[in-house]
Amino acid sequence: MSKILVLYYSRGGHTAQISRAIAQQIMAAGNGCDVVNIHDVKGDIDWPQYDAIALGACVLYGSYHKSVFEFVERYQTQLTQAPNSFFCVNVVARNPEKRIPENNKYLQKFLSLSPWQPQDVKIIAGKVDYPSWPWYDSLMIRLIMKMTDGPTDPKAIIDYTDWDDVKRYAEHILTLVKP
Numbered sequence: 001m002s003k004i005l006v007l008y009y010s011r012g013g014h015t016a017q018i019s020r021a022i023a024q025q026i027m028a029a030g031n032g033c034d035v036v037n038i039h040d041v042k043g044d045i046d047w048p049q050y051d052a053i054a055l056g057a058c059v060l061y062g063s064y065h066k067s068v069f070e071f072v073e074r075y076q077t078q079l080t081q082a083p084n085s086f087f088c089v090n091v092v093a094r095n096p097e098k099r100i101p102e103n104n105k106y107l108q109k110f111l112s113l114s115p116w117q118p119q120d121v122k123i124i125a126g127k128v129d130y131p132s133w134p135w136y137d138s139l140m141i142r143l144i145m146k147m148t149d150g151p152t153d154p155k156a157i158i159d160y161t162d163w164d165d166v167k168r169y170a171e172h173i174l175t176l177v178k179p
Helices: 014-028 066-080 105-113 135-147 163-175
Strands: 003-009 032-037 052-058 084-090 121-125 127-129 157-159
Touching (some): 014 052, 052 066, 121 163
Parallel strands (some): 052 084
Antiparallel strands (some): 127 157
């Protein structure tokens, strides 16, 4: 039995939902898994108890929240002491070719700016939820979507996440654990 740590940053709750789905799949396979929002980490993680670590973050306006970079800078040593993976959640990944790491500029941006270089990466398509977003986010993202041929209906709620792929990713995380 392995024990996995899934860390995440979520702005609207979708990355948190994905993180919980990953944990559920890991536990369904008979393993232990803790899910922790990076904002709840106060230096009290017992890092050595984990056999693998996955960190996920969402993209908004083409970048990650600064707390994601602050977290990986502060804990980069601990993140690399176990097999590790980074998963990027973004709506541009609604297009299959943008789920390929080399084709996803947001993942590439993370890798170029992060002091932590994960040994494994995953891109997961996110969710458009205009009604739940503040008006300014909804307006700005609709403008971006107009330029990229995405949905612009202000009432649109579209989950692009392939939940079966999320389950496969959870199983993949387990394969990173050394026998």
